[in-house]
Amino acid sequence: MAYMFFLWHACFRREYVHKRGRGTITIDILEATLTPQKKMRIMYRSNLNYARFNKYFFDFLAKGFIEQTFDSEGKACYRISQRGKTLLAALKKANELALTNEL
Numbered sequence: 001m002a003y004m005f006f007l008w009h010a011c012f013r014r015e016y017v018h019k020r021g022r023g024t025i026t027i028d029i030l031e032a033t034l035t036p037q038k039k040m041r042i043m044y045r046s047n048l049n050y051a052r053f054n055k056y057f058f059d060f061l062a063k064g065f066i067e068q069t070f071d072s073e074g075k076a077c078y079r080i081s082q083r084g085k086t087l088l089a090a091l092k093k094a095n096e097l098a099l100t101n102e103l
Helices: 002-012 022-032 039-046 050-063 082-102
Strands: 066-070 076-080
Touching: 022 039, 022 050, 022 082, 039 050, 039 076, 050 066, 076 082
Parallel strands: none
Antiparallel strands: 066 076
């Protein structure tokens, strides 16, 4: 009986799901690159699907927020650049100010 209620509850209850904005996604991607990481690991840590991740990722590479490096095996890794660190600090500060104003 409890299982049936769970299924009904999950299917028919409609709650507002908060979607992440561009700023939050940017923070997630840049935080994932604080240490050199492979592209797939950054995608997993930022919790984005492949298509959406590539859209943001290549945009950040082109703008110089992320830079490519190579690990000891010669494989491509990516890390945040100095410009990306500046952007990350500014976005975190803006996010903090927005949260304090909501209360």
